[in-house]
Amino acid sequence: MEAFELLSQALSGRYRLVRQLGQGGMAVVYLADDLKHHRQVAVKLLRQELAASVGTERFEREISLAAGLQHPHILPLIDSGAIATELGTLLYYIMPFVEGESLRSRLDKDAQLPVEVALDLAREILAGLEHAHALGIVHRDIKPANILLSGGHALIADFGVALPLAQDSEARITETGLAVGTAAYMSPEQAAGERNADQRSDLYSVGCVLYEMLIGEPPFYARTAQAMLAKRLTEATPSMHRLRETVPVELDQVLARALAKYPADRFASAAEFRAALRTGGPSPMSAPAPVPPPAPLRRARKLAWLAVALVCAAVAVISGVRLRRGAIHGGPQRLALTDLTAGAGDPTIDYLRSGIPEYLVSALRRLPGLDVVPMSLVRGESAASSPVELGRALNVTAVLTGTLSRFGGTLSINPELVEVASGRLLWSGRFEYPDTDYVGLIPAVVGAIADSLQLQFPEGNRGDAIAGSTIDPVALDLLLRARHIWNRGAAGAPGDSATVDSARILYQRVLERLPRNAEAIAGLGAYYRISFIRGWAVPEVPAQELQARGDSLIGLALAIDSTTLPAWLGLVIHRLYLSDDFEGARDGVERMIVLDPGAVESRRLRGVIRQELDGDLDGAISDFQKAVELDPSLLALNSLASGLMAARRYPEAVAALERSMGIRPSAGAWTRLITAYERLGRHADATRVRRLVDASGGGAAPFEAALAAGDTAAYARARRAEIRRTADSLIARLSRADVTPSERYNVAELRIGALLCELGDSRKAMDLVEDLYHIRPRRLRWIVTNPDLGCLRQDPRYLPMVKAAGLERYLRN
Numbered sequence: 001m002e003a004f005e006l007l008s009q010a011l012s013g014r015y016r017l018v019r020q021l022g023q024g025g026m027a028v029v030y031l032a033d034d035l036k037h038h039r040q041v042a043v044k045l046l047r048q049e050l051a052a053s054v055g056t057e058r059f060e061r062e063i064s065l066a067a068g069l070q071h072p073h074i075l076p077l078i079d080s081g082a083i084a085t086e087l088g089t090l091l092y093y094i095m096p097f098v099e100g101e102s103l104r105s106r107l108d109k110d111a112q113l114p115v116e117v118a119l120d121l122a123r124e125i126l127a128g129l130e131h132a133h134a135l136g137i138v139h140r141d142i143k144p145a146n147i148l149l150s151g152g153h154a155l156i157a158d159f160g161v162a163l164p165l166a167q168d169s170e171a172r173i174t175e176t177g178l179a180v181g182t183a184a185y186m187s188p189e190q191a192a193g194e195r196n197a198d199q200r201s202d203l204y205s206v207g208c209v210l211y212e213m214l215i216g217e218p219p220f221y222a223r224t225a226q227a228m229l230a231k232r233l234t235e236a237t238p239s240m241h242r243l244r245e246t247v248p249v250e251l252d253q254v255l256a257r258a259l260a261k262y263p264a265d266r267f268a269s270a271a272e273f274r275a276a277l278r279t280g281g282p283s284p285m286s287a288p289a290p291v292p293p294p295a296p297l298r299r300a301r302k303l304a305w306l307a308v309a310l311v312c313a314a315v316a317v318i319s320g321v322r323l324r325r326g327a328i329h330g331g332p333q334r335l336a337l338t339d340l341t342a343g344a345g346d347p348t349i350d351y352l353r354s355g356i357p358e359y360l361v362s363a364l365r366r367l368p369g370l371d372v373v374p375m376s377l378v379r380g381e382s383a384a385s386s387p388v389e390l391g392r393a394l395n396v397t398a399v400l401t402g403t404l405s406r407f408g409g410t411l412s413i414n415p416e417l418v419e420v421a422s423g424r425l426l427w428s429g430r431f432e433y434p435d436t437d438y439v440g441l442i443p444a445v446v447g448a449i450a451d452s453l454q455l456q457f458p459e460g461n462r463g464d465a466i467a468g469s470t471i472d473p474v475a476l477d478l479l480l481r482a483r484h485i486w487n488r489g490a491a492g493a494p495g496d497s498a499t500v501d502s503a504r505i506l507y508q509r510v511l512e513r514l515p516r517n518a519e520a521i522a523g524l525g526a527y528y529r530i531s532f533i534r535g536w537a538v539p540e541v542p543a544q545e546l547q548a549r550g551d552s553l554i555g556l557a558l559a560i561d562s563t564t565l566p567a568w569l570g571l572v573i574h575r576l577y578l579s580d581d582f583e584g585a586r587d588g589v590e591r592m593i594v595l596d597p598g599a600v601e602s603r604r605l606r607g608v609i610r611q612e613l614d615g616d617l618d619g620a621i622s623d624f625q626k627a628v629e630l631d632p633s634l635l636a637l638n639s640l641a642s643g644l645m646a647a648r649r650y651p652e653a654v655a656a657l658e659r660s661m662g663i664r665p666s667a668g669a670w671t672r673l674i675t676a677y678e679r680l681g682r683h684a685d686a687t688r689v690r691r692l693v694d695a696s697g698g699g700a701a702p703f704e705a706a707l708a709a710g711d712t713a714a715y716a717r718a719r720r721a722e723i724r725r726t727a728d729s730l731i732a733r734l735s736r737a738d739v740t741p742s743e744r745y746n747v748a749e750l751r752i753g754a755l756l757c758e759l760g761d762s763r764k765a766m767d768l769v770e771d772l773y774h775i776r777p778r779r780l781r782w783i784v785t786n787p788d789l790g791c792l793r794q795d796p797r798y799l800p801m802v803k804a805a806g807l808e809r810y811l812r813n
Contacts, residue, residue: 029044335364486523604623618647
């Protein structure tokens with residue numbers, strides 16, 4: 001029986017379904033007669049897959065919030081319910097049927113509305129939101145399709161359902177259709193996956209709707225959601241006055257504030273936004289005058305400006321800055337920065353070689369008319385032998401390179417800006433600072449580059465743009481050191497617990513100075529999360545609280561700055577390893593690649609997804625190889641080796657693992673290396689590694705004896721006993737109370753299963769997999785795509801379980 005018929009039967013006596021009005025990605029809408037009140041209503045029936053995902057209890061909880069909204073510009077909720085049917089539970093809600101059309105329909109007919117009409121509608125939408133926000137309710141899906149027009153007035157529809165549908169429908173930003181349409185109106189923090197976006201997210205969406213009413217399309221519009229996100233994060237709000245002269249220039253100022261990238265820079269409330277639109281004069285429509293900061297902060301700002309001025313003057317007069325004008329004219333400029341070269345090879349300043357350029361990239365991206373290439377892409381062009389070659393490979397206008405050194409207590413930095421087309425030196429400078437107090441460096445270099453490239457600033461904005469690149473010098477140094485240390489300790493090798501704890505201390509010191517620094521908050525969240533995954537103890541924090549703490553901090557970092565790459569990394573790891581939100585992890589990785597196309601962890605994690613979830617070994621190996629090219633770290637090399645081992649490309653896997661062991665021996669590397677040597681028949685090399693990782697020699701002795709005697713049978717018995725001991729030891733770990741998530745959900749599923757398959761014990765391997773499947777059913781996908789677990793297919797329980805999970809298509813490996 002069809003859903004229409006089932007719903008008709010269930011509602012009979014109260015409502016009579018007449019016909020279908022429309023449908024979208026989340027619901028089907030029917031026209032119905034209200035038999036008791038003799039009126040027409042609209043019945044929205046959630047699609048079955050969404051109803052199953054949302055769940056009855058949660059649906060009713062969200063709907064009950066919407067039922068409390070009573071306002072002239074909010075479409076009221078009449079009724080709702082859940083019906084158990086042969087198709088599953090049907091979830092529906094009922095609203096008045098509005099004679100008229102949606103704002104979406106109106107804009108499809110009339111691309112632009114009269115200015116006063118658009119302002120009136122925006123003010124009415126904001127009035128409705130003001131009422132909802134006062135009750136603690138955020139809509140989260142303001143868009144023209146959810147604004148109904150009745151008698152020329154606005155009614156906000158679909159309160160209370162946007163959040164659960166957006167979270168549970170998996171209609172994420174990478175999908176097409178509805179998700180892409182909605183993305184055009186999402187705030188940056190909501191598009192970035194922040195699920196606790198507050199009322200300022202709704203205000204951003206209203207700004208997008210108002211912009212479309214006046215201009216004919218949303219701001220930052222593009223054909224794909226990823227492109228929209230990229231434009232939203234990198235471009236200034238387009239001027240409406242330039243595109244349509246009848247739009248007051250003052251309105252540009254209002255919209256610029258409503259569409260600010262960071263929530264803190266937007267209107268604080270719907271009432272404030274509405275007041276800015278209500279007054280027609282230039283003064284009220286300008287951004288409100290900032291509240292004067294406290295006296296100590298005012299003094300600090302004056303000192304920062306003074307420091308910048310002194311640095312620039314000192315550079316120009318004492319250090320001999322050379323600035324050549326007239327080199328570049330017209331059009332947007334494109335710039336690449338290289339890592340600095342340590343003049344004396346001083347390891348104590350190694351973290352500054354890459355850290356300073358990366359912060360310069362962040363600062364330079366704020367300048368108008370300048371496109372800055374991500375550092376990760378620059379590092380990928382290792383074959384370039386000169387700034388000009390590098391610039392040509394990256395298709396940039398100019399390249400900034402330089403050296404740094406430390407003598408005594410003085411840090412010396414010598415940057416050079418080279419024009420790619422001519423090979424000429426546009427600018428060079430020499431900066432000297434007492435040790436790490438290099439606060440003036442970044443704004444001084446930013447200003448010099450802006451002048452060299454002749455960037456055009458709106459009147460009065462040059463100083464603001466350059467001053468915005470200033471950061472507390474102590475905090476900057478702490479961040480650079482923390483990032484450097486974290487990258488060394490994230491692989492999980494022996495001693496890494498202490499290494500990441502050192503990074504944690506540095507991040508906490510940053511937050512003592514800058515409490516809302518997104519990178520430090522994300523770093524602290526990542527510390528708690530990796531401690532939870534690896535089972536590392538954290539003083540005064542119970543193990544069961546580590547994950548929640550990490551989640552909260554990473555969410556806060558994204559709310560403060562939705563472009564914070566470390567926070568995105570933490571979110572992806574959570575989705576991939578802890579919550580089994582695989583499509584969410586995939587979307588998060590793609591978002592990371594949009595933010596920084598060459599980020600090492602973006603490539604590595606995309607490789608993990610391709611290998612473990614899709615069974616696409618060629619694609620995975622390609623991503624792993626790119627990650628190693630960008631940064632041959634333990635994580636990148638071990639991931640590459642994993643992909644090569646799965647593809648049975650053992651000689652290449654050995655090369656990657658030997659590089660990894662050369663950096664630092666880790667359990668993941670040496671166990672794979674022993675296996676790879678064994679598969680290649682290189683028994684002496686395998687035994688050498690056994691001796692290396694076991695100083696007592698107990699593990700290597702039987703193999704050494706067998707090799708010395710030339711007894712291949714004894715060697716095979718020793719190998720089988722080694723595999724059995726390892727499998728039994730790991731299985732025993734699973735029964736312990738202190739087993740860590742990384743052991744249970746990675747080692748247990750993959751490594752133990754592979755060991756048992758190698759022993760030919762498919763029944764025991766299947767018992768283990770079946771137990772784990774009942775704990776976390778979605779993790780079965782990792783097993784189905786793993787070529788080392790092929791023995792499971794011999795067990796009669798395996799194929800039915802795979803079919804029931806809908807994973808049969810992944811059995812091609």
